[in-house]
Amino acid sequence: MQRSSLKSLLLLVVLASVSAVRCRQLVAQDRFDTQKTVVSKDQPSVPVQHFVSNGWHVAATRNFRIHHRADLTSSSLQRLASHLETQRHTIGSTWLGAEFAATWSVTCDVYLHQTDLQYEQHSGMPVETVGYSRLKVGRGKVWSRQLDLRWHRDHTRTFDVASHELTHIVLADRFCWRQIPRWADEGIAITVETGDRRERLANVLQDAVEANRLFSIRDLLTARNYPSDRQLADLFYAQSASLVAFLAEAHGYQQVLRLAEMSTEQDVSVAVASVTNWRDATELETRWQAWLRQSRKADSLIVAQEK
Numbered sequence: 001m002q003r004s005s006l007k008s009l010l011l012l013v014v015l016a017s018v019s020a021v022r023c024r025q026l027v028a029q030d031r032f033d034t035q036k037t038v039v040s041k042d043q044p045s046v047p048v049q050h051f052v053s054n055g056w057h058v059a060a061t062r063n064f065r066i067h068h069r070a071d072l073t074s075s076s077l078q079r080l081a082s083h084l085e086t087q088r089h090t091i092g093s094t095w096l097g098a099e100f101a102a103t104w105s106v107t108c109d110v111y112l113h114q115t116d117l118q119y120e121q122h123s124g125m126p127v128e129t130v131g132y133s134r135l136k137v138g139r140g141k142v143w144s145r146q147l148d149l150r151w152h153r154d155h156t157r158t159f160d161v162a163s164h165e166l167t168h169i170v171l172a173d174r175f176c177w178r179q180i181p182r183w184a185d186e187g188i189a190i191t192v193e194t195g196d197r198r199e200r201l202a203n204v205l206q207d208a209v210e211a212n213r214l215f216s217i218r219d220l221l222t223a224r225n226y227p228s229d230r231q232l233a234d235l236f237y238a239q240s241a242s243l244v245a246f247l248a249e250a251h252g253y254q255q256v257l258r259l260a261e262m263s264t265e266q267d268v269s270v271a272v273a274s275v276t277n278w279r280d281a282t283e284l285e286t287r288w289q290a291w292l293r294q295s296r297k298a299d300s301l302i303v304a305q306e307k
């Protein structure tokens with residue numbers, strides 16, 4: 001194997017590992033969710049082709065190959081296929097805008113697991129995670145996309161986790177040359193979630209505001225990893241989603257991604273001044289916290305209306 005090929009391979013493996021780590025902690029917290037997300041039955045139906053490949057039954061759409069063990073009803077498969085395609089389009093057109101490709105050059109392989117053992121063996125993750133995305137990214141390209149899902153009889157939670165993980169997969173198209181910052185990747189993913197989990201994080205954020213123990217904006221924007229402490233990790237996710245919502249409302253989705261890119265390359269105050277009309281990170285922090293204190297708790301992690 002040539003060295004350049006070996007280096008490329010190593011880069012892909014490293015980035016895949018980074019992607020693997022970033023989701024582990026977040027989805028592990030999903031075990032504390034109790035309510036279920038209501039999935040619309042009115043989602044547009046998408047064409048699905050069925051065939052068998054390498055021992056798996058496959059339901060294929062334009063951008064996804066859903067691998068399963070032939071123990072799901074066709075209506076469940078159809079609903080999941082429609083959910084994935086619809087969410088992919090919604091997330092991509094919202095956040096990537098004109099850059100969003102109607103068709104991925106590399107299809108996303110989705111693996112559905114009916115048992116805990118199947119899920120853990122195939123994904124390498126504990127079953128509490130429910131869903132797990134794996135990306136190979138580098139040299140300006142997404143080389144592979146994979147999503148493992150634990151399928152539950154009440155599969156609404158599976159759908160919500162799929163939306164979260166799909167956000168990471170869609171955003172990877174924009175971040176093929178650099179690692180997307182944690183605050184942006186998880187913050188955006190949480191704003192596309194629905195239901196109880198986001199409500200729980202809104203409570204965490206509200207408590208931190210009242211106790212005056214928020215992360216500083218500089219710590220949030222420069223964090224390379226999540227806090228290992230679970231409560232601090234919750235606050236990190238909650239603040240990240242809140243910052244995303246605030247910035248999107250004030251400056252638009254594209255500027256959120258521009259700040260995510262620039263904050264990895266230069267001082268955060270320089271990045272803030274370049275992307276917004278504010279002086280520096282301190283002014284961003286002041287304005288964001290004022291917005292946070294004025295927001296209704298339930299709205300603090302939702303992009304109400306893009307500018």
Ligand SMILES: [Zn+2]
Nearest residue numbers: 023026186189
């Ligand atoms: Zn995540």
